[in-house]
Amino acid sequence: xxxxxxxxxxxxxxxxxxxxxxxxxxxxxxxxxxxxxxxxxxxxxxxxxxxxxxxxxxxxxxxxxxxxxxxxxxxxxxxxxxxxxxxxxxxxxxxxxxxxxxxxxxxxxxxxxxxxxxxxxxxxxxxxxxxxxxxxxxxxxxxxxxxxxxxxxxxxxxxxxxxxxxxxxxxxxxxxxxxxxxxxxxxxxxxxxxxxxxxxxxxxxxxxxxxxxxxxxxxxxxxxxxxxxxxxxxxxxxxxxxxxxxxxxxxxxxxxxxxxxxxxxx
Amino acid sequence: xxxxxxxxxxxxxxxxxxxxxxxxxxxxxxxxxxxxxxxxxxxxxxxxxxxxxxxxxxxxxxxxxxxxxxxxxxxxxxxxxxxxxxxxxxxxxxxxxxxxxxxxxxxxxxxxxxxxxxxxxxxxxxxxxxxxxxxxxxxxxxxxxxxxxxxxxxxxxxxxxxxxxxxxxxxxxxxxxxxxxxxxxxxxxxxxxxxxxxxxxxxxxxxxxxxxxxxxxxxxxxxxxxxxxxxxxxxxxxxxxxxxxxxxxxxxxxxxxxxxxxxxxxxxxxxxxxxxxxxxxxxxxxxxxxxxxxxxxxxxxxxxxxxxxxxxxxxxxxxxxxxxxxxxxxxxxxxxxxxxxxxxxxxxxxxxxxxxxxxxxxxxxxxxxxxxxxx
Numbered sequence: 001x002x003x004x005x006x007x008x009x010x011x012x013x014x015x016x017x018x019x020x021x022x023x024x025x026x027x028x029x030x031x032x033x034x035x036x037x038x039x040x041x042x043x044x045x046x047x048x049x050x051x052x053x054x055x056x057x058x059x060x061x062x063x064x065x066x067x068x069x070x071x072x073x074x075x076x077x078x079x080x081x082x083x084x085x086x087x088x089x090x091x092x093x094x095x096x097x098x099x100x101x102x103x104x105x106x107x108x109x110x111x112x113x114x115x116x117x118x119x120x121x122x123x124x125x126x127x128x129x130x131x132x133x134x135x136x137x138x139x140x141x142x143x144x145x146x147x148x149x150x151x152x153x154x155x156x157x158x159x160x161x162x163x164x165x166x167x168x169x170x171x172x173x174x175x176x177x178x179x180x181x182x183x184x185x186x187x188x189x190x191x192x193x194x195x196x197x198x199x200x201x202x203x204x205x206x207x208x209x210x211x212x213x214x215x216x217x218x219x220x221x222x223x224x225x226x227x228x229x230x231x232x233x234x235x236x237x238x239x240x241x242x243x244x245x246x247x248x249x250x251x252x253x254x255x256x257x258x259x260x261x262x263x264x265x266x
Numbered sequence: 267x268x269x270x271x272x273x274x275x276x277x278x279x280x281x282x283x284x285x286x287x288x289x290x291x292x293x294x295x296x297x298x299x300x301x302x303x304x305x306x307x308x309x310x311x312x313x314x315x316x317x318x319x320x321x322x323x324x325x326x327x328x329x330x331x332x333x334x335x336x337x338x339x340x341x342x343x344x345x346x347x348x349x350x351x352x353x354x355x356x357x358x359x360x361x362x363x364x365x366x367x368x369x370x371x372x373x374x375x376x377x378x379x380x381x382x383x384x385x386x387x388x389x390x391x392x393x394x395x396x397x398x399x400x401x402x403x404x405x406x407x408x409x410x411x412x413x414x415x416x417x418x419x420x421x422x423x424x425x426x427x428x429x430x431x432x433x434x435x436x437x438x439x440x441x442x443x444x445x446x447x448x449x450x451x452x453x454x455x456x457x458x459x460x461x462x463x464x465x466x467x468x469x470x471x472x473x474x475x476x477x478x479x480x481x482x483x484x485x486x487x488x489x490x491x492x493x494x495x496x497x498x499x500x501x502x503x504x505x506x507x508x509x510x511x512x513x514x515x516x517x518x519x520x521x522x523x524x525x526x527x528x529x530x531x532x533x534x535x536x537x538x539x540x541x542x543x544x545x546x547x548x549x550x551x552x553x554x555x556x557x558x559x560x561x562x563x564x565x566x567x568x569x570x571x572x573x574x575x576x577x578x579x580x581x582x583x584x585x586x587x588x589x590x591x592x593x594x595x596x597x598x599x600x601x602x603x604x605x606x607x608x609x610x611x612x613x614x615x616x617x618x619x620x621x622x623x624x625x626x627x628x629x630x631x632x633x634x635x636x637x638x639x640x641x
């Protein structure tokens with residue numbers, strides 16, 4: 001039978017795609033499965049049970065770390081999104097000028113600088129501030145997370161602004177809207193999907209961070225990922241699987257929710 | 267300047283001689299240094315109250331730049347733009363009682379038709395009741411009452427056009443600017459909207475400044491036309507003036523079809539001249555304002571203002587081609603001096619002279635048919 005010409009059909013493509021999907025999903029499926037293991041092993045099945053979920057729920061350290069993670073992620077995501085929105089407006093609502101590309105790179109610094117470098121730099125920087133001020137609260141973690149979340153919030157917002165018809169803002173100005181009113185009534189409503197996408201990305205990135213958090217946190221400031229890392233060093237029980245499963249579920253729910261929200265607004 | 271000082275009756279009677287807009291010595295330069303380009307090169311023009319005024323020219327002639335300067339989306343490098351005697355050139359767009367219909371319509375996609383139309387009034391801080399009444403009135407004016415609750419993405423191009431018009435007219439601007447608003451519509455809809463626009467202008471009594479590159483659109487709709495080229499206004503006049511009495515070669519060439527003939531000026535009196543064509547024939551031609559005689563001149567004659575005849579005529583030549591257009595027939599003639607000349611003859615059923623290729627013909631140039639160009 002004659003095949004219709006298509007550049008999608010190439011030898012080996014299907015196998016490569018299948019291998020990728022296996023690598024992506026099989027380990028996660030195994031991890032989730034063993035969260036429901038009755039025994040204390042993460043590799044030998046001892047029957048179905050919810051005991052590890054109960055154990056995690058009753059573990060004050062887990063709850064404490066989770067709440068701290070959520071607190072940091074929501075604060076950092078909101079601040080980063082506001083900053084990113086302003087940065088995106090400043091870099092798109094302007095004529096191209098020499099140095100604009102440099103400015104993009106400048107804003108997106110966290111995407112280029114290795115996290116470990118940022119971590120060490122922040123450690124030293126914050127240590128001096130800590131000595132000078134005596135403050136050692138969550139502020140450092142929120143500030144650090146905000147900084148590296150900005151590019152993730154910035155990119156979708158900028159993309160949205162760049163695709164927006166500039167004539168709409170001009171039309172608003174023509175119809176007696178001051179710059180602020182034009183932004184509030186025209187730009188912002190059309191920008192929402194980008195802002196929500198940016199917020200979502202920033203939140204998930206912050207929730208997920210290990211490296212920078214590990215360097216910046218003071219004693220007793222474990223987030224969920226750093227707590228899990230600490231636990232694994234002491235030997236793995238399916239409790240880690242259970243926590244991971246809940247963490248995974250939370251991520252999926254957030255992403256799905258925001259995805260539908262942003263589609264609806266479009 | 268008060269933005270909301272334009273309330274009152276919709277029908278403003280035209281005050282003869284009163285200028286709505288006066289553009290005085292406006293220059294607009296883009297870029298700096300070596301790369302400097304003058305989009306507008308010292309333009310001055312007065313637009314009368316309640317007039318349908320058209321800026322006509324090819325793309326890049328500066329017509330849209332001039333419109334943007336009047337709207338306030340850009341500021342002149344030099345010169346003044348007076349709106350009823352007040353210089354509005356330095357004001358931002360939201361402080362000018364001037365509204366625009368954009369080429370892409372630029373309707374707000376997240377608002378309904380009615381919300382779009384009410385936007386300007388809302389920004390002016392009008393009370394809700396007044397906005398609602400005015401929106402209803404505008405919906406009626408553009409015959410869109412039934413679609414008030416629709417999203418702008420759910421209506422057709424022609425309907426979007428009407429909403430854009432209603433939105434720009436709702437705040438009762440002193441001047442309405444229209445930036446090639448009909449170019450996105452198909453032929454039939456465009457014809458309909460041309461009539462609609464004339465009706466709206468008549469009913470609202472608002473001064474319209476219309477930008478187009480379509481000479482036919484300009485001729486059919488305008489009270490007066492300014493023909494622009496390379497950042498300059500070449501000629502301002504009624505459609506009839508512009509068509510029958512083009513002052514410059516560009517104007518004659520850009521609008522309609524024209525025959526250009528070289529001539530020598532023999533004598534001048536009271537705005538007219540006797541000229542001798544290359545063929546030796548002597549005809550009478552109209553002089554443009556501000557003409558500086560130097561012996562030589564170019565004469566233009568519209569194809570329908572000349573007549574091809576079998577015998578006699580002012581000049582003669584050989585028929586090169588005959589093209590039938592339904593309403594009329596174009597006869598392309600190679601003159602004896604080598605120039606080409608086109609004659610357009612009205613067709614009538616069963617009557618009229620027919621010409622054949624290769625046939626020798628004469629051309630009769632009417633008494634008031636020839637116009638002398640300045641350049």
